[in-house]
Amino acid sequence: MTTSAPEQKLQYTPSIQQLLETVSLYLHIPFCHTRCYYCDFNTYAGILPLREPYVRALVSEIALAGGQAQHADGSLRRARTIFFGGGTPSLLTVAQVGRLLNACRAAFALDEDAEITLEANPGTLTLEQLVGLRAAGINRLSLGSQSFDEQLLKEMGRIHTPEEITQALRSARAAGFTSVNLDFMFGLPGQSMRQWQETLAQAMALRPEHLSLYSLIIEEGTPFFDWTQEGRITPGDEDLCADMYEYADQLLQAAGYVNYEISNWALPGHESRHNLTYWRNLPYIGMGAGSHSFFAGKRFSNERDPQRYIHTLKRRQLPVVESETIEKVQEMSETAFLALRTAQGLHLPTFEERFAAPFASFVGDRLRMVKEAGLLEYAVGWLRLSKRGRLLGNEVFRRLLPE
Ligand code: SF4
Structure with missing residues (x-):
């Protein structure tokens, strides 16, 4: 969606004190059909029956967190953005997403033009579902696409095909989404420059409003890590990755995209306001298993295990397991360092x-x-x-x- 003029003013003029009084909300949905071979996010396959108790727990946490975030006079805290991340939030039903949004609207003073993003796996979407999500209030879609190369998708453990990416984007358009992000990865084992160029060419043909391009990082505890140790796969070398990045940046800028953060490109006005919250080091409240927050001078994080998370919320307790007070000098460093990641x-x-x-x-x-x-x-x-x-x-x- 388009960033409104007042929002621009708040973001770019010295109205920082107003922004520091607001929050962005992140809701973590830790379900996936299967685990991709490179993924180290806090997400699980094989626990789909937990979806309903998890949503109930998340609704409770939103109410508790909203209560804690209220101003001293009892008024609700203003929220500017909501981001459903995961995991695979598109594995929730439309009704479940609607209940979570209603809980946010009840516990926070949500801006009328709030940016509300949902991450989706192209292999899990139907037109009917997208129409329902749009009607429920989701106004930005982020499709984890990763590659247009069928073989590479299989080798990454992705459950979708290249055609499903195209189909998901077409269905999103038909459902009324005017702000769509596509995620892609480069530096994949065995990925050639030519494959990367073809993926980018197909992405450009779809003209998404936003692209996130990430260089693969092989994390310990993933199958990719074990296979690298065993010599079964070789990650893309540094020079090739730098060339792939350079190629993408030139292609996207020539097509009118602005590289507004190291890994993110957007058509003007479609920069992700939610992600800008992180890069400007502004307050956010993360809810759901394993989510992180930065609010009221503290960084804190939640219980990671979905079962334990659900049990904690059944007792009407916040599931915070770690909390750290951020001293002013640390906040100054983080604010400078995060801003320097942006264009x-x-x-x-x-x-x-x-x-x-x-x-x-x-x-x-x-x-x-x-x-x-x-x-x-x-x-x-x-x-x-x-x-x-x-x-x-x-x-x-x-x-x-x-x-
Ligand atoms: S779909 Fe996303 S969150 Fe789920 S395993 Fe794959 S990369 Fe991880």
Whole structure:
């Protein structure tokens, strides 16, 4: 959906204090038909019968969290975005998604034009379901597509075919979705530049409003990790990955997409407001098994196991298992480092208003070397990574960590 003019104003002008009074909501849905071979998310196959008790527990958590987030005068906390992530949220029924949305509307003051995204697996969607989701209030769809190469999809353990991606997008359009993201991965074992180019060409032909392109990271505990150790698969090498990224960036920018964050491209006005919450280090409340939150000066996370999560909520208790107070200097570091991942970079006046301190005194001499090495550039009021800096971002980020 289009970012409204008032929202732009809130995001880009010094209205940071207003934004800090709002939240974004994340709802974790930990169900999948099967586990993809590269996935280390907190998600499970074979527990579909838990869907209904899980939704009941999540409705309880939303009510409890909304109560805790209320202002001192008892008014509801304003929520700007909702994101159903997973897992595979499209495995919920339309009625279950509707109950979760109603719970959010009852516990938070949801903006009328709130961005409400649902992640979906193209192999699990029907037109009827998409029409129902749109009517329930979902206004942005994110399709985990990963590749248009049938063989690569099989080798990743995906349950859908390339045709199902195209079909899902066409059905989404027919159901009235005007804001759709497609996720793809590069640097896959055995993936050639030619396969990547063909995937991007097919994606471009569908003209989604948003694309997320992630380089594969092989995480411990996944089949891909074991197979790499055993020498059965070889991940794409670094140079090839860099070439794939460069190719994608040039192709997408020529097609009118803005690379507004390292891994994300959008047609103007279709940047994900929910994801911008994370990159601007603004408050969010994550609900559901294993979800994370940043709210009221604390980072906290929930019980990961869905069964234990459900049992905790049956006792009307919040399922928080870890909590950390974020000191001001840490919040300053995180705010700078997350903003530098975005194309716009860090808006220095907003930073200084937020923390009531000059950026120069926070950063001291720590960025001098990376500035001299050409990794950073200044525009009026903004600090951002240069083209070279985007390839060597970690050199900059580690210098922003608290001393
Ligand atoms: S569908 Fe997504 S969340 Fe589920 S196993 Fe595959 S990658 Fe992980």
